[in-house]
Amino acid sequence: MRLVKPAWVKHEDPINKRRVPIFSVHVHPDGSRVATGGLDTKVRIWATKPILKKEVEETATNKILCTLGMHSGPVLVTRWSHSGKWLASGSDDTVIMIWDLDPNGGGRVFGSDEVNIEGWKALKRLPGHESDVTDLAWAPEDRYLASVGLDSLVIIWSGYNLDPLIKLDGHHGFVKGVTWDPVGQFLATQSDDKSVKVWRTTDWGLEATITKPFEDSPGSTFFRRLSWSPDGAHITASNAMNNNGYVFVAAVIERTQWKSDINLVGHENTIEVASYNPHIFLRNANAAATTSNICSVVALGADDQSVSVWQTKHARPLVVAREVFDRPIMDLAWSWDGLTLYACSSDGTVAVFDFEESELEGIVPHSIQDEYLKKFGFSEQNAEIRAEQLRQKEAFEKAQQAPPPPQAPQPLTNGALEAYVPGQQQVTITKDGRRRIKPSLIGHLSSSGSTIHAASAPTIPTSSSIATASASIPTSSMKIPPLSNASPNTSLADAFVTAPILPFTHTVDADGDLDMSVPIDAWGPKGESATKVNLKARTLGGDRKREPAGPVRELRAAAGDENAIIVGARVLDVPGVKSSLSCRVEGSDKDADTVEIKNGESVEKPAEINYYRKSETCWLDYLPNAALQVVATMAFVAVALEDGAINFYTNTGRRAMATVILDSPCSHLEASKHFLLAISATGMVHSWNVRTASALFPPVSILPLLSANTSIDSVQLRANGSHLILLSSGIAVSYESSLMSWTRVSEPRWADGSDSWTGRQRGPSSGRGVLANMEVALTEIRGEDGDTSAIRRPQWWNTALTLGHLESRLAAAQLLDSPTEYKQALLLYAKRLADEGFRTKAEELVKELCGPLYYKPGREDKWQPTVLSMNKRDLLKDVLGIFARSKTLAKLGQDYQEVLKKANEKDDY
Structure with missing residues (x-):
């Protein structure tokens, strides 16, 4: 995986030129463009080649393709249609805008020095919400557009003419997330009323309401963006809680039963957004795409400023990206090929996680996915609203029988005229008896209309040029591909034609990039590969079957105890030499990985270490001395030897770092993630970061304790x-x-x-x-x-010890990196201060969490705004709420609530 964080992708405050939050990111189906929406009220469209290719970034001048400024409030969501023809944006100004490409557009942005390389224009303005529009989603084949907002409404718009069809008002709180069933049968929405509602698309009735995972969820999140798995089997919903509100999870909701028995656990703060990879994946790449062999990949973004990527066949995430952002993650978006993940944050930055196909094993082409979804057998022909849309389509088809309007000359592209192809259309009859019109290439309208070149084949275009609108627009050597499957005539009349979903193809593009798809004929009738070639690489000991370890026997006491006694040092207990040792690999899937060591009973038979995955031997090695202890994580294996040495291996059997020699045999050995702790028999404590091959601190003795x-x-x-x-x-x-x-x-x-x-x-x-x-x-x-x-204690004993205990717990939670317990101890501490009325302690706590309110020249500011990735002022809000409800500290709490409110108003975010 490659992580890219382009500094030039940003939204700026026009006055002070500072970065402002980016609330939404979405990538075009052909992967050539990405749209972002931010606090500056703008929608910005960026070319992706300079982001993904360093050589293009260094030479490209046209990195930003277009800036759209029709909104009057912050842009909270941007979403491309599946066809790639339209871009929808929703804003704090309550309006949804639909944008369309006009090749004759472009030029300078009004009131700015920026130049638009692409000319996107407002096709239609969709009013209807009474408050902020927080999320948008296009239905499969762009049949509908769903919007949700802070007015508690869900509005369904026609995907053909963009007219409003129906308003769903079943929620009783801010609606902050929406997603479509890939089959087209259901729509799911998530709200601050602590529920996920599933709606039927046949009659727009309520199918189910899921509340249990969200009973303890906070209402302070900016979004509750949920996602539907590409196989249609699950919804992953954000902002769920476990353990009475102390564990932040994403709830996985099962289709049909609408129950959540699975949670994705690991984030240390509320989860804002979930986003499924558009591909389905196979657990066994050599088997057929059946229900039992299918899994998905989902990404989560949270307020703990981290992004995690999960593959549902594993119990642990594939990737956890920390310290990439400085503030919460607002949105996530996968590319159509399923190999690139875009993430944006309220710190005003965008990060791109570019995967290799081998890292997301088992990826399946969209054609096989489409065949799999047919098993649901869903048909919409009986829906009343669908009937109305069919009548509209019939009216449009009759209008198409009229003679076409006079053709205008085609615009110049790259300084040369392109050959004109007469307009044609292909009419097909679907299984349910409906006619479907597929336009091939329609003649160009007048220059005032939108003119987009259509793809001549259902493949992702590689490179082309944008029509030059004016000689004043600067040109670039970087070529921007045209929008795929877009009709040249993009008037609203054309919108009645169902927009096809962009297919996933496998070719070699103009830049020489290899296609990452899996060929359809790779699966035979029984799921067997068409070509059986054994390409499995060899490993040391990999061809040997796993042998049973047998009973564990103690061979002898560890050599070294006597030596330590001779030199007069205190000796900690050291395990004896056993015939065999074994340990599970921490973090492996269902503890499938095991490390086993067999100590030889004589010098002629050396100690042997084996790394097993189930019954398969992954690698082996021979040790110079008998092993006393072994620990293993997904990052390394450590073996403590009888002579005081410690060997380090990677999980492929390579030496992870140099062999470390202790002053005596190891008494205690512990491992976690990339870290190892060892205590020698003489009481010396050592700790290393194996990944960086460095010590966390110099060796220190525990004997004084x-x-x-x-x-x-x-x-x-x-x-x-x-x-x-x-x-x-x-x-x-x-x-x-x-x-x-x-x-x-x-x-x-x-x-x-x-x-x-x-x-x-x-x-x-x-x-x-x-x-x-x-x-x-x-x-x-x-x-x-x-x-x-039974011991009699002084009057203030319990109060003093309770406060001292909680203060110690706060420090210990920071030391041991336990944010949940830190917050729990902080609120208990605040409650005890409020109950006892200890104003001085309470005020000191408030000042510590609030920090400096004003800049003072010459003051050395050492205050940190976060603790354990939690914003201190967010914690202060909860503390002040406790103080404000108490009798003795009510005024203190209310006064500082007002101060904090004014400070947040002055903060430019």
């Missing part, structure tokens, strides 16, 4: 590299590299008096965070000896 009665109970390593060591005394510690000191994360006395101690709770650990699990573990370590409830 231990005593004759205190030992290490367990060691935990987090995905961000932070660690947690639980001692038998009931204390949890972690080494903080920025402080160059050990820090106490938790201690026994919090359990004695804090009302917020969670260690007494029972239940499954999967739903708890790292701090809650730590407190449960510490409670179990102390056991009954830690019960001090």
Whole structure:
């Protein structure tokens, strides 16, 4: 995968020239253009070649093709029609605009120095909403256009003449997302009333209302953009919650039953948008496209400023992109070939994730997808609205029998006249008895009309030139392909002709780029490949079958214990040498990957490490010494040897980094993601980032924290590299590299008096965070000896310990990268301050979250606006809400709510 973030794709404030948020991004079906909408009230159309090809970016001058400025408010959504002929945009000004290409247009943008290379004009203005238009979606074959807005309405527009057909008013809150069933049978919408509603297209009645996944979802998200899978089987809805509102998920809703039993978990803040790849994928690329063999790829964008890409056959995401954006993700859009994902953010930037076909394995051509969708057997011929549209089409067909208007001369293209082809049309009879008119190439109208060259074959055009409208428009060596399947006559009368969906073809374009599609004849009648060629590469040990490990026996004590005793150092427990070791690979699909080590009982038989995927041997290696411990993640495998060395392997068997030698054999070994933690027998703690082959901090001894009665109970390593060591005394510690000191994360006395101690709770650990699990573990370590409830305590004991405990939890949540528990502790802390009326502590907390309101020359501003990827002022809103409802801190909360409101009004975002 290649990540591209073009700095020149932006919307700017016309006064101060700063970036402004981009609310929507959508790529044209032929992949040549991408449209964005932003806070500057503009729709901008960009060429994609300079984005995707570095050599074109360096030479191209015409990177922005057109700027459209008919809206009077921020543009919240842009959507190309499936035919690529029209572009729809929705805005804060309550209006939907339909844009059409006019080759005779172009020229300078009014009131600006910008020059439009392409001349897009407003074809029709669609008023009807009474508030912001938040999302748009074109139905299959562009039969309808659906729009939703903050007026709680869903409006269906005719795809033939763009007239309003019906208003659906079933929602009771802001509607912020809409998507069509690829079969055409249903429409789904998502609203702030915490529901997803599914509507039938036959009579526009309500099919189902889904509320359970959204009962605890916040109403503060900008959008709730949902998406329907290309196989028609599922809807993935954004802004869902689990665990009473503490886990942010995307809900996967099943077709027909309309239940959500599957969630996509992992984002650390609300999910704004879901977007399915337009292709279906095969679990087994050599089998047929049956229901059991089909999966999908879906992308999620969230307020935690990250984008994740999931393939539904895996339990974990394929890609998680963090630190790409500085603010929440607003929109996602896949290219028609399914290999490029576009994302935009409120920080005013656009990022492009360009995949290789091998990374999204099993991609299926759209032709096979179309055949698969026929299994639903849906027909619309009985719908009342469809009948009305058929009458309109019949009237149009009669009008077509009249003599065509006089032909105007064709516009010049590249300085030469193109040959004129007389207009023809092909009439076909569909299975349900309806006639379908397919125009081939209609003569050009007058220059005032829109004139677009049609593709002569159902393939994606490679390159062409835009008609030169005026000699004053600068030219470029970069060629922009014409819009595919677009009729030369784009008046509203032509809109009655059903717009075909752009087909996916496999050719080699003018730039030499190979097509990524799968040929249709690759699947035989039984799903077998037409050509059976064994192209499987060899691996070391890959041709050997997996052997059973047998019973585990302890061969001997680890050599090194005696040596440590001789030099007088304290010795931590070191595992003995066993006949075999094994571990599951963290993060592998259903724990299918396993690492097994067989230690030799003699020098003649060396230790052997094997990496298995189910029963298949992926690779093997021989170790210089017996192995004591082994850990593995999807990033690396680490083996601690008897002589104190640690070997690192990638998951293909290569050496990930140099062999590390400890001062003594390893006592504890833990791995997570790209990080490894090791504690030697002499108490030296080491931590590495294996991906960068670097240490997180210099080796540090834990022996000062231990005593004759205190030992290490367990060691935990987090995905961000932070660690947690639980001692038998009931204390949890972690080494903080920025402080160059050990820090106490938790201690026994919090359990004695804090009302917020969670260690007494029972239940499954999967739903708890790292701090809650730590407190449960510490409670179990102390056991009954830690019960001090009968001891008489001072008056303020519980209050003091509760506040101290929550303050420690806030620091620990930051250290261990647990945003959910940080927010939970913050709100509990605010509630306790409000209940006790501690104004000074409350005011200090407010100032810490609010930060500086005004610029002061000479002041060194060290305040950070976010904590754990959460905006501090957003957290402050929740805290002030708690204070405002209390008796003693009501005025403080209300005063700062007003201050925060004014500060946000002055913020130029």
